[in-house]
Amino acid sequence: MYYSGHCKDRDRQKWRCPLKVKNADSTCHCSTSHYGRVVYTHSQDNLRLFPKTPRSCPTWKGIYDKRTAAERVFKRQKLDFKLTFF
Numbered sequence: 001m002y003y004s005g006h007c008k009d010r011d012r013q014k015w016r017c018p019l020k021v022k023n024a025d026s027t028c029h030c031s032t033s034h035y036g037r038v039v040y041t042h043s044q045d046n047l048r049l050f051p052k053t054p055r056s057c058p059t060w061k062g063i064y065d066k067r068t069a070a071e072r073v074f075k076r077q078k079l080d081f082k083l084t085f086f
């Protein structure tokens with residue numbers, strides 16, 4: 001789906017059919033509407049997909065670097081050293 005912006009009034013993201021956005025009408029059969037199929041997602045529904053810290057900011061980069069470092073340590077302990085925790 002093609003990201004078509006944020007609706008402030010209802011606090012949700014709008015996604016449109018990518019074929020309709022590109023005006024490739026003949027190949028799209030997802031909706032009878034001229035505008036194409038529209039799907040909305042709500043930010044508060046899934047914090048993993050829509051985190052409170054935007055992914056484009058430097059703060060996110062620092063948080064993500066720490067998170068992946070922790071995951072690498074867990075992988076090293078569980079898979080490489082074959083440690084199990086009871």
Ligand SMILES: [Zn+2]
Nearest residue numbers: 017019028030
């Ligand atoms: Zn479509």
